[in-house]
């Protein structure tokens with residue numbers, strides 16, 4: 101294709117894009133993402149409704165909704181969701197504190213990096229689920245071992261994000277701080293913290309994602325309550341709708357907590373020079 | 383009064399970037415430093431700023447040795463280096479944390495007005511053009527009222543019109559408090575427009591090779607014969623500084639080409 105042709109075809113495409121952007125508006129554009137899941141759900145509902153499939157192993161949306169409503173009405177759902185949320189919160193808190201502290205230390209000091217990073221990287225190479233038996237031996241089968249497992253999952257993305265971000269703070273910007281004779285604390289507060297915040301938010305979000313992943317593993321290893329318990333219980337008693345309801349609850353709460361991080365940090369990140377501004381709230 | 387006393391700098395990799403630089407700058411004086419690439423101009427400015435320490439010699443401001451960034455010395459770099467997370471006004475106020483909020487805001491607003499950017503006070507740095515961003519950097523550096531302002535190729539990233547505009551602007555701002563200006567530039571016109579004294583440096587090791595004083599009256603007319611005369615002197619000096627390098631130069635730097643190729 102010649103250059104002339106390329107520019108000729110490119111132009112209407114961009115014009116088209118612009119038009120569509122303004123045409124769809126800010127409310128309809130996010131709705132576009134709902135189209136596929138809604139269509140699939142409606143399709144499956146119809147298939148089961150017209151008895152083309154039994155829907156016993158793959159319950160249709162109406163059954164899942166009914167189960168969900170029932171679990172909510174008895175308070176089962178809230179109790180289990182709260183138990184899981186509490187574990188994630190404790191593990192996330194621990195993991196974030198440790199990851200931030202060690203990340204800042206190794207990012208700031210080359211000596212600390214050479215001292216600690218190889219060990220931490222070696223530990224990171226271990227699939228964290230492999231720790232479960234050991235944690236149970238050491239910490240028992242109750243809350244402590246679960247929280248520690250989640251903390252381990254959260255720790256690594258946070259540590260990696262923070263150490264990378266701190267180490268790569270632009271020397272030129274740090275020099276501005278030095279020229280204005282900032283103290284150590286001032287340098288951290290006014291230069292380093294704001295500079296690492298965007299990567300820190302990303303690190304927190306991936307940490308939280310792993311936290312949600314690991315809470316399931318933790319609850320599989322034996323729990324009497326929690327969304328993971330609902331999963332195991334649903335499997336053992338042959339209640340697929342309960343399993344799916346628990347999965348939906350995971351998805352909703354996971355998304356909500358992630359969104360909470362974005363929401364809380366957004367005011368501090370308005371300055372960011374983004375290529376696409378529409379990825380912020382996804 | 384700024385004094386450089388036999389300042390030398392050898393980098394850890396063994397490069398002798400500066401050697402025996404001795405210089406006295408009177409209050410209010412504008413000094414331009416020109417010279418080929420790699421002759422140590424930035425190294426010299428960073429030493430004066432206190433960001434780097436010289437390996438030999440001393441730098442004194444009003445008799446006080448400069449070993450780290452000093453409140454009487456400000457610096458402007460080739461890039462604006464604004465903090466992207468602060469608004470334009472907050473960037474200008476960056477060096478005044480010790481002042482009460484009200485006073486800080488007032489002084490930042492005044493400084494912004496002085497560089498003609500009042501309407502950008504609440505903009506983010508990313509929303510500025512290159513020339514506007516550099517003006518904000520100038521405002522930020524001048525707000526603490528330094529006695530010495532160091533400028534390392536401050537306008538070299540800008541187009542010719544913006545550059546001439548900012549040179550005039552800088553002189554205008556300089557006239558308020560008349561700090562010492564030490565300006566590194568690759569633009570001979572810029573050096574002649576601004577400076578009272580033009581130091582021509584020579585590399586390996588970086589030394590002051592020639593000093594040209596210019597007593598052109600201000601404001602300076604870039605078209606005048608006197609301007610042209612000073613400019614020719616600077617070009618000739620640059621030419622000489624490059625024609626006879628301290629080390630054996632195997633390229634064909636003839637003296638007629640030197641002036642054209644000195645950067």
Ligand SMILES: Nc1ncnc2c1ncn2[C@@H]1O[C@H](COP(=O)(O)OP(=O)(O)OP(=O)(O)O)[C@@H](O)[C@H]1O
Nearest residue numbers: 393394395397399418419420421422423424425426
């Ligand atoms: N951090 C550093 N470590 C080692 N050598 C350096 C360092 N910075 C500069 N140099 C060397 O010191 C010499 C002077 O460098 P400097 O940056 O001061 O030159 P300059 O005159 O500012 O050049 P330019 O006009 O290209 O900006 C060069 O040979 C350079 O390679």
Ligand SMILES: [Mg+2]
Nearest residue numbers: 423424425534
């Ligand atoms: Mg330089």
